[in-house]
Amino acid sequence: MKFVIQRDQLMTAVQNVMKAISSRPVVAILSGIKLEARKDGITLTGSDSDISIESYIPAEEEGIIHVDHIEEGSIVLQSKYFPDIVRKLPEQIVEIEVDESLKVTIRSGKAEFNLNGQDAAEYPQLPKLQTDDSFELPIDLLKSLIKQTVFAVSTMETRPILTGVNMRLADQTLTFSATDSHRLASRTVPVTETTNEFSNVVVPGKSLNELNKIMDDSEEKIQISVTNNQILFRTKHLQFLSRLLDGSYPETSRLIPDASKTILYVSTKDLLHTIDRASLLAKEERNNVVRLTTKNNNMVEIASNHPEIGNVTEEVSISSIEGEDLKISFSSKYMIDALKVIDYEEVKIAFTGAMRPFIIQPVEDDSILQLILPVRTY
Amino acid sequence: MKFVIQRDQLMTAVQNVMKAISSRPVVAILSGIKLEARKDGITLTGSDSDISIESYIPAEEEGIIHVDHIEEGSIVLQSKYFPDIVRKLPEQIVEIEVDESLKVTIRSGKAEFNLNGQDAAEYPQLPKLQTDDSFELPIDLLKSLIKQTVFAVSTMETRPILTGVNMRLADQTLTFSATDSHRLASRTVPVTETTNEFSNVVVPGKSLNELNKIMDDSEEKIQISVTNNQILFRTKHLQFLSRLLDGSYPETSRLIPDASKTILYVSTKDLLHTIDRASLLAKEERNNVVRLTTKNNNMVEIASNHPEIGNVTEEVSISSIEGEDLKISFSSKYMIDALKVIDYEEVKIAFTGAMRPFIIQPVEDDSILQLILPVRTY
Incomplete structure (x- = not known):
């Protein structure tokens, strides 16, 4: 594997996927960041198995070359060292190269780091979402929906379902609600151009907080797809996958x-x-x-x-x-x-x-x- | 006791004296801030017995009235509540009044706080410095001296004397040095207009760090007076008193x-x-x-x-x-x-x-x- 990339773009992607990485991962390899180079671009992945984030840097976009000299391959790098190394590299141009024995060389200016990588084959396969149903929202509107509701989720594990935000979509109206049984926060927005309907989708509050952090305020659209046990948020270069909470969300409207x-x-x-x-x-x-x-x-x-x-x-x-x-x-x-x-x-x-x-x-x-x-x- | 004061000026004084107040004071009353109103102005005091800070707000300065309607007296207010109250008061004008039973009323706009004060007579008398010997430095130069040396003090209590910065004044040259026995940091500056001489003055690193924080960069002068066991730094409206460390500072020049x-x-x-x-x-x-x-x-x-x-x-x-x-x-x-x-x-x-x-x-x-x-x- 080999590629040459701009430091700032690599840094942004690293910061995004870091949001999913836990300091105490369930599997040791999930403390790492997966890098995958394909001819069309570079994909970084971070996951704590509840949340998975993929950040994609296309090799070329609108005639501008972002990644060059690509030789395909993949590697997992320790998230404890790699982000600081990228941030402090002396020059904008960064070359990353992996040899057969998983030795990773990072070069920038006169600095050269040699790191021991881990085999990307050991990194868990992220679940693929089995649905074509999806709807879209402007990113800034989604951020509002999250901010206006997520603070009201329960922090107590006694009723785990209340630690999530309930999403409902019916009659082209999307509703976010959250309650800790002492208070309730709710927000509705119209969603056109979808026939999708669901009522018992409960997204962990933590997932929505992380999603809110990595999305910049923008009028661009984000695509949302829901299955029985997962939700996927997708923008042009970012995929954010979260598990859903099991159980029935209480009927809050009677309150x-x-x-x-x-x-x-x-x-x-x-x-x-x-x-x-x-x-x-x-x-x-x-x-x-x-x-x-x-x-x-x-x-x-x-x-x-x-x-x-x-x-x-x-x-x-x-x-x-x-x-x-x-x-x-x-x-x-x-x-x-x-x-x-x-x-x-x-x-x-x-x-x-x-x-x-x-x-x-x-x-x-x-x-x-x-x-x-x-x-x-x- | 009573006075009317500008919120921002009171806030600055509160923030300054808070730097001396410990969350675990040796005497309970030292968790409080002492307020003293005299005809000429208001003095706030904070102390953890190692460091004592007095911040003075003159009633009038260069024709501008800072404090009005003064009735003399003094009180001690809990440092856990008073700073946040001052910061969040709705209006610039603040009235503070204390009745005979030590009830303190703080009024600003339509807000009124009633707090239980403590008797200022129970607040320890700060030691008075018994010396007329002193010398002066520009504040920004003193801040440089501190920053260039204090990081090298020892953090280990095995040789307590090394947790301080050694100040020496001889031949109109002032030297700050600090060492943790693995490294040494030292800075000298000329000091004119003094015949003062000393060699074994050791100021706790913590005191100098706090002093550095409350002094704004400025070319104004700060007056420094040293006795056997104390050092006083004095500007127009601020007095910063620190104890000195006991013991002989090692001779570092031979290193x-x-x-x-x-x-x-x-x-x-x-x-x-x-x-x-x-x-x-x-x-x-x-x-x-x-x-x-x-x-x-x-x-x-x-x-x-x-x-x-x-x-x-x-x-x-x-x-x-x-x-x-x-x-x-x-x-x-x-x-x-x-x-x-x-x-x-x-x-x-x-x-x-x-x-x-x-x-x-x-x-x-x-x-x-x-x-x-x-x-x-x-």
Whole structure:
């Protein structure tokens, strides 16, 4: 195997596939990066068996040569050393050559590294996706869907299915929802040009977080294909394959109240900052509780009390209020998480009494829905 | 106690004194920040008993009012909560008020925090420095002296005196030196307008690192006063007091060879990057050894070998070489540390054979001296 490549392109591909590599792999060889050279280009692969990422660098694209002097072959290189070596090479032009005894030589400028490679034949075959059904989304929209839901997955292994995000596609509408049973985050988007339908697809939260990290914001399309136990995200040069979680995802729609007794309209940022301040006095307590009380003159009071440290109160102006007065307590962390992912100036919060879940939505966009269960404090 | 202050100024003072506060203080009250209001201004104090920092905000300076509505008094506030509260206050104007029962009220905009303070009378009295002897340095020069030496202090508690930087002042020359017995870093500067002399002042490396962090690069002067067991650094609004280390600092000058057999002249950056690359294959080994070999045509070869991972060799061009050919092995970490703090384009490296310490100095400035003991590899 042999090829000559630009350092920066190789580095980007290495960084992408590294996202899949675990520091404690289930099989030793999965701590390595697989490099495969074919006449048409170079493919790098990283995998922890839950997630597999392939990054492809075409030999030539739009008349520009990216990879040259290719002799076909493949090798596995230790991910502990290879990325740092590539990053610190002295010149842009890098030559990688593998001999019959799996010795790898990396040359750039006057530097020469000789590394012991591993046989690519020992690297597990990645599962091939057995489906032609797929649909497309702009990458930036997919990133929004992930960011607006994935934070709400459960971190507890007691109900493993809740550590994933539920994807549903029906009537050309795609829904992402996540819940840890104390709160729910959901987002829908229309998907045209597909007849694909599914309802019980549950993608591990960790997979979506890694996918979000390696995708740059862009209006380019990403292709999504789903089978019984796997999901594949594919862009021009990147393939991201994740296993799905086993089990039935709970029906979450019944959690959402369809009536409300009090509705507040308030600036997202003002409310976020006020609750952030109210949460300062109880750092250790994971879900530090704050109390919201409606006041006269279009004000609500946010307050928090810590018996030893002290207390904090702050009034925040609201745009308007409809319905009954209200006093309710909830986790400041859940409220902060929900408000942070709403990229709109104003939110509407609909309450159905102090003991019932309440809903936060942008005033101008009901495709985003955040639901939080209150905390009983008296 | 009461005063009204600008949030940003209070924040800077809080951040400065926080540098002295330990998460595991020897006395519980030292986990707090002391605030003292006097008619002329506000003083904040943080201390871990080794280091004490006072930050002063004058009520008025050059006609600008910084602190207003002052009622004198003092209080101690928990450093775990107070800094975050100040940082996140909604408005620039902050009012702090303490009542008779040590309840502290912090108001800004519509936010109000009520905290339980501690009695400032219980806060230890900081030692007062009993000396009028002092000298001055520009702050940026003091920062250079620290950066060029402090990395070489020992991290081992077996010889505690070596965990500090030795300061000497004689014949109007100030010298900082540090050694961990495998390498030595030293820097001298002329100090005029003082008749002060001392030789066995040893400042804990940790103190100098913290001092370096809170001082912004500036040509303003810092005043330095030394007694038997303490050193005080003082700028217009900041006092930094550190204890000194007990014991006799070893005589280091006899380590420095006065003759040499081989002298290399080489670009600081080229050598630094080459050695950095050569060190990549032995990440875990703390002092990863590299080998330097002089070659023909004004080249030296830098090489490193790791039996399992592989090896690396690179040639680096040198400007010139004087004297004998040489093959020598040394810690890449020590060499990288030394080269990083030399802010000159070219260095001169003077060797006295493969088993003797060698010296690195900027070609144009012999006030900086870095010495490294080689490693015996055969």
